[in-house]
Amino acid sequence: MEERRVTHQQVTSRVEYEADPSVRTLTDEPVVIEPGAERLAELRERTLREAEATENAKARGRVVGRIGLAVDFLFFLVYALLGIRLVLALLNARQDAPFTQWIYGVSEPLYAPFRGLLPNLTTEAGFTLALPLVFALLVYALLHAAIRRLLRVFSARPVVV
Numbered sequence: 563m564e565e566r567r568v569t570h571q572q573v574t575s576r577v578e579y580e581a582d583p584s585v586r587t588l589t590d591e592p593v594v595i596e597p598g599a600e601r602l603a604e605l606r607e608r609t610l611r612e613a614e615a616t617e618n619a620k621a622r623g624r625v626v627g628r629i630g631l632a633v634d635f636l637f638f639l640v641y642a643l644l645g646i647r648l649v650l651a652l653l654n655a656r657q658d659a660p661f662t663q664w665i666y667g668v669s670e671p672l673y674a675p676f677r678g679l680l681p682n683l684t685t686e687a688g689f690t691l692a693l694p695l696v697f698a699l700l701v702y703a704l705l706h707a708a709i710r711r712l713l714r715v716f717s718a719r720p721v722v723v
Contacts, residue, residue: 619717626717630710637706643669644699651682651692673698 647669655662673695680693 648695654688
């Protein structure tokens with residue numbers, strides 16, 4: 563690799579010498595590469611690799627950030643639907659009310675896996691604490707946190723060696 567670089571620099575120097583009279587020196591010898599030039603070229607290549615990796619990481623971060631926003635929005639909807647359902651159960655809302663029916667209908671697929679998992683706590687006044695709903699909210703929060711962490715792993719900048 564180093565030989566190719568030296569050869570390339572020598573050819574480049576020779577072409578400049580032949581094409582531009584102002585480059586010509588008193589001798590016809592090709593330009594000799596200084597000892598520190600190799601290290602400088604190595605540092606330049608490393609800097610370029612790091613800059614490219616940074617740009618790639620920024621682009622990846624933007625994409626993952628947008629995906630993260632969509633995930634956050636979807637989980638917000640899940641939390642809102644299950645939270646409203648929990649409040650309606652706590653307040654012993656009328657089951658025949660259109661809003662209650664709509665919330666129960668829309669949130670049913672989210673609540674179905676947790677139905678009957680834990681008992682409901684009911685007071686004498688008719689208020690109900692739906693423990694399966696509380697547990698469902700907890701499970702969805704843990705799932706949300708796991709997905710966000712996974713997205714953070716994908717957006718992390720790889721180490722450039």
